[in-house]
Amino acid sequence: MKGIKFLLTGVLFGIVMTKSEAISWYRIQEMFRFQSFHMYGIIGTAVVLGAIATFIIKKYKLRDYEGNPIVFTPKEKSVPRYLIGGIIFGLGWALTGACPGPLFVNLGYGYLSFLLAIAGALAGTYFYGLIRDRLPH
Amino acid sequence: MLELIRQPWAWYTSGAVIALVMILLLFFGKSFGFSSNLRIMCAACGAGKNIPFFDFDWRSQTWNLLFLVGAILGGFISSEFLSTGEAVQISQATVQDLQQLGISAPDGLQPEEIFSLEALFSVRSFLILLLGGFMIGFGTRYAGGCTSGHAISGLSNLQLPSLIAVIGFFIGGLFTTFVLLPLLF
Numbered sequence: 001m002k003g004i005k006f007l008l009t010g011v012l013f014g015i016v017m018t019k020s021e022a023i024s025w026y027r028i029q030e031m032f033r034f035q036s037f038h039m040y041g042i043i044g045t046a047v048v049l050g051a052i053a054t055f056i057i058k059k060y061k062l063r064d065y066e067g068n069p070i071v072f073t074p075k076e077k078s079v080p081r082y083l084i085g086g087i088i089f090g091l092g093w094a095l096t097g098a099c100p101g102p103l104f105v106n107l108g109y110g111y112l113s114f115l116l117a118i119a120g121a122l123a124g125t126y127f128y129g130l131i132r133d134r135l136p137h
Numbered sequence: 138m139l140e141l142i143r144q145p146w147a148w149y150t151s152g153a154v155i156a157l158v159m160i161l162l163l164f165f166g167k168s169f170g171f172s173s174n175l176r177i178m179c180a181a182c183g184a185g186k187n188i189p190f191f192d193f194d195w196r197s198q199t200w201n202l203l204f205l206v207g208a209i210l211g212g213f214i215s216s217e218f219l220s221t222g223e224a225v226q227i228s229q230a231t232v233q234d235l236q237q238l239g240i241s242a243p244d245g246l247q248p249e250e251i252f253s254l255e256a257l258f259s260v261r262s263f264l265i266l267l268l269g270g271f272m273i274g275f276g277t278r279y280a281g282g283c284t285s286g287h288a289i290s291g292l293s294n295l296q297l298p299s300l301i302a303v304i305g306f307f308i309g310g311l312f313t314t315f316v317l318l319p320l321l322f
Contacts, residue, residue: 003203005165010204013158014211019142020151021225023212024246030231032307032314038148043288045152046159050293053160064166072168075281075291075298082298085280086287086305092272093306094313095265097247099284100172100277103270104205106247108212113252113266120270125175127271128278129190135279 014105023105025097032094080136092124143221159289167200170286172277174205238322261321272309280305 020042021027031039056062057070064070075082093099096117098106103121106114128135146154159169176191177198185192224243232242240248249256256262277283280302282291288306291299 003200005161006167006200006203007207007210009158009161009165010207010209011211011214012154012161012207013204014208014213015215015219016146016151016154016158016211017208018212018215018246019146019219020148020155021145021246022151024225024243025248025251026225026227026231026235026243026246028310029235029314030227032310033231033234035228035230035234041148042152042155043284045149046155046289047292049153049156050159050289051295053156053163054293057163064164066166068166070163070166072294074294075296078298079301082280082287082301083305083308085276085278086302087276087309087312088272089276089280089283090306090309090311091313091317092269092274092276092309093284094310095269095317096273097251098273100175100273101208101283101285103273104208105212108209109216109246110213111247111252113254113257113262116257116263116266117270117273120267121175121274122178124271124274124276125172125278126179126184126188126191126274128275129176129179129184129188132190 013101014108017102017105018109023098023102023109028094028097078137084136139219143219145223145226155289156293159285159293162204165200168286169290170201170282171205171208172273172283172286173198174201175274176278177202238318240322265321276309 017023022039022042027039030036054072058072062070098114098117100121103114103118107118162169177195180191180193180195222245225246227243236242240250251262251265280287282299282302287299287302292303
């Protein structure tokens with residue numbers, strides 16, 4: 001059962017997203033209205049600790065549990081795809097109050113209406129694949 | 138201990154656990170990026186037959202689908218065993234702003250006006266969920282990542298593209314908050 005560790009890490013992710021209230025539409029509204037430090041504190045803490053971990057992994061050339069080097073693939077250089085794609089995602093994030101992870105965590109929590117948003121997200125991903133060659137990247 | 142876990146978690150605890158999730162995945166030889174699952178699911182449903190973007194070995198990404206299943210389970214476990222059922226404690230300023238739009242103060246985790254099953258039968262909620270979801274799927278794939286891939290993993294690795302993407306997330310989010318929501322409500 002090599003997969004069980006991914007399942008359990010996912011469980012931890014689902015729990016932290018719920019207990020931090022980051023899956024709540026209200027919290028996302030509060031964030032986009034700059035009326036609380038809560039979401040900024042969460043993301044900021046994760047990024048600062050993540051950056052320290054990334055720095056240590058690179059500096060000491062740490063390996064994963066199978067002994068392979070941990071590699072970080074640099075993102076391709078571009079502006080339009082990140083900016084335009086980011087804006088479109090941001091529009092949807094504030095509408096549904098969820099980014100891709102919380103769409104599924106909310107479903108598990110019992111909010112079945114997120115099935116509709118998940119169907120929309122799959123359709124949007126499919127549509128991107130369909131017209132990808134015609135978009136500026 | 139369980140009582141402590143059942144309370145809402147402080148931002149620093151939450152941020153630290155999210156960083157731990159990212160670090161665990163790195164030590165498992167993977168990387169933290171949730172929205173890739175949407176592409177994997179399209180590929181698993183056979184979208185690769187007609188569209189090259191979905192024609193890849195999605196079975197090698199099964200680990201990420203397991204992570205997704207875990208995330209759903211984590212949400213279920215939280216609501217069944219780790220919740221006090223209390224309302225989200227958002228700031229009074231947000232409560233007032235939302236009340237002006239006609240959205241009631243929190244009673245649980247989500248506003249009933251959008252997410253209750255009754256609301257689903259209103260054109261407004263139906264469109265918010267379907268079109269909102271569509272833009273999430275389209276935008277994250279176009280930008281090559283979402284909050285986990287860009288805001289957490291990318292910024293942790295000091296990637297300029299991720300900073301551009303996060304700025305984009307905010308431009309879009311602010312437009313929805315201050316232009317679209319007042320039009321919709």
